Amino acid sequence: MNASTPPHAAAAAAQAAAATTWTPPVVTKKQVNYATWVCFFAWVFAVYDFILFGTLLPRLGDHFKWTADQQTNLNTWVTLGTVIVAFGIGPIADKLGRRKGIIIAVAGAALCSGLTAFAGWVIGVSAGVGFVLLILVRSLAGLGYAEQSINATYLSELFSLVHTDPAATKRRGFIYSLVQGGWPVGAVLTAVLVAALYPLGERWFGPGGGWALSFVFAMFPAVVIAILGRRLVETPQFLTSKRIAQLQHEGRTDEAQRLAHAQGVDLAARHHTGISAMFKGVSLRPTLSLALAFFLNWFAIVIFAVLGTSVLGGSGGTPGKGIDFSNALQVLILSNLAGFLGYMFHGWLGDRIGRRTAVAIGWVLGGMAFYMMLQAPQGDFWRIVPLYSLGLFFLIGPYAAVLFLVGESFPSHIRATAGSFVNAMGQVGAIAAGFGVTYTLSHGADWVQAAVYWGAVPCIISGVVMMLVPHVDPKSVK
Incomplete structure (x- = not known):
């Protein structure tokens, strides 16, 4: 390029060169x-x-x-x-x-x-x-x-x-x-x-x-x-997505296509952006199935993790399983130790058999453990507490696998939006569970019955729903 080259042409050439040579860090x-x-x-x-x-x-x-x-x-x-x-x-x-x-x-x-x-x-x-x-x-x-x-x-x-x-x-x-x-x-x-x-x-x-x-x-x-x-x-994925969006905004579609091809980005999927993109194309199935699974599973979280002491010992004059924990800190440490070990196990298992399958198996087994715990004889400490801990192991532990699966299930440009939506549906489930438990208890049921209806059964169903989530090969994640 010589001194006679017009300034606008030089700028255009510089932009083209930058687009050609740009690579993510x-x-x-x-x-x-x-x-x-x-x-x-x-x-x-x-x-x-x-x-x-x-x-x-x-x-x-x-x-x-x-x-x-x-x-x-x-x-x-x-x-x-x-x-x-x-x-x-x-x-x-x-x-x-x-x-x-x-x-x-x-x-x-x-x-x-x-x-x-x-x-x-x-x-x-x-x-x-x-x-x-x-x-x-x-x-x-x-x-x-x-x-x-x-x-x-x-x-x-x-x-x-x-x-x-x-x-x-x-x-x-x-x-x-x-x-x-x-x-x-x-x-x-x-x-x-x-x-x-x-x-x-x-x-x-x-x-x-x-x-x-x-x-x-x-x-x-x-x-x-x-x-x-x-x-x-x-993350280079976000920077690449941002760069492609910038090129498209500037009308440099050919350069955007070349960059997307070089980085393995599906440019066609980027036509759907924002919140609505979660419910279109290949993102629709993981959005609905994961959101429903989170919604249902948080019923069990509320019943057995948040209100676990009430289920075990009763509260407000309503009986539970007849297990009296004199120190609430002991219950907290027990439940969280079971959860921590569950995280390690399901993270490891998901790497080997697939995260979707690991989560589905875990939540079904967790619901079954809680159901058996609720059917155990009243006050039978050595049957109730081990089954309760086992239930927490299979209830809480799969979240290590399912949250990572959520991150792998969506294209980069809507990954955080979809992940936050799925995650927030857990809190919606918590609200629904609270209303359900309140209604059941106010109509004469005890904590055991409420825990079956609003805890154990939804936990099992959430595991079944997980099988509707598309399998993701970790090697394919961009």
Whole structure:
């Protein structure tokens, strides 16, 4: 090119050359290892804030003199807000990037924790305004809950780049199961820190105000993780998708097609974008089947993981299985240990027989274990507790495989949006389960009957529904 070349022609030539030579950045194993650790701790502290509210809600109720109905209504509205926020983060991660999505989710969890303590102060000044503010603030916990779906999207893309040899491909699910293990770690951490911080908080904030310190403390580790997240590498898949979209927007369709072909991207699928794309083409089947499976399985999560102590020991004058745990922390540690071991097993199993099949088998066996537990003689500790633990092993453990499967089941340009939608359907199931249990108990049933109808049976059905999910060959994930 000589000096007489017109400026606009030179610019066009430079653009064409850039399009021809552009390639996504290479990701190293060191960067992926760093991302794996950051995602693990991000999930631990997101879980800490998410579980903290449920753990301390009875204490808040005592402190502010709320009735049982007020606490139930508060929790229902908060869960609904969580659904909306958890779904909203997906489109953001597809537009801004997985790295920024993780930072937003973790920073949102930190903000939620701090504002919860502030909302408590507002309630002390104006109960009505503070109650509404608390609902809005705790809805931000949906960012922390959605962090697991963004993690799965982010790591499934990174792992497909560096874990490419046959041996490494068979470890992807197991490695992710270690990250998902942040849930039981965060749950136990919540119980331990509440036990340590609550008495200290009462000395600082007065009788009944010990809950506030736990939320204030939850801010700081989440802020640290958000800062560490700034060093995360963006996935080449997202950068490629963004580059193709830019070329198409500029009308350079031929260059976009060449880049898509070079990177193995299905350009035809990109005609469907945004939320509606989940329900079109090849994405329709995984969207509907995975969403229904999550919806049904969260019935069992609510009954046996959240309300497990009520099912075992009874509550509110309604009998359970006659198992009295004098220390709730023991139940928490038992259930989360079973869940953690379940994560490891199902992550490993999914690498070998396929994640869809591993999840389906796990949830069916989990539902059967819970059903046998519910049919065991009342008060038979050595039959009920082992079956309860086995049920949790097969109920919670498959989430290590199913969340990674969600990340593998959709094209890159809608992967986070679809993952967040599927994940949020679990919270919708939690709301439906709460209404179902309340209705059943109010019509004379005991906890055992309610757990059969709204826990064991939906768990089995969710496993059957998983067989409708398309099988994904990990080697095919782009």
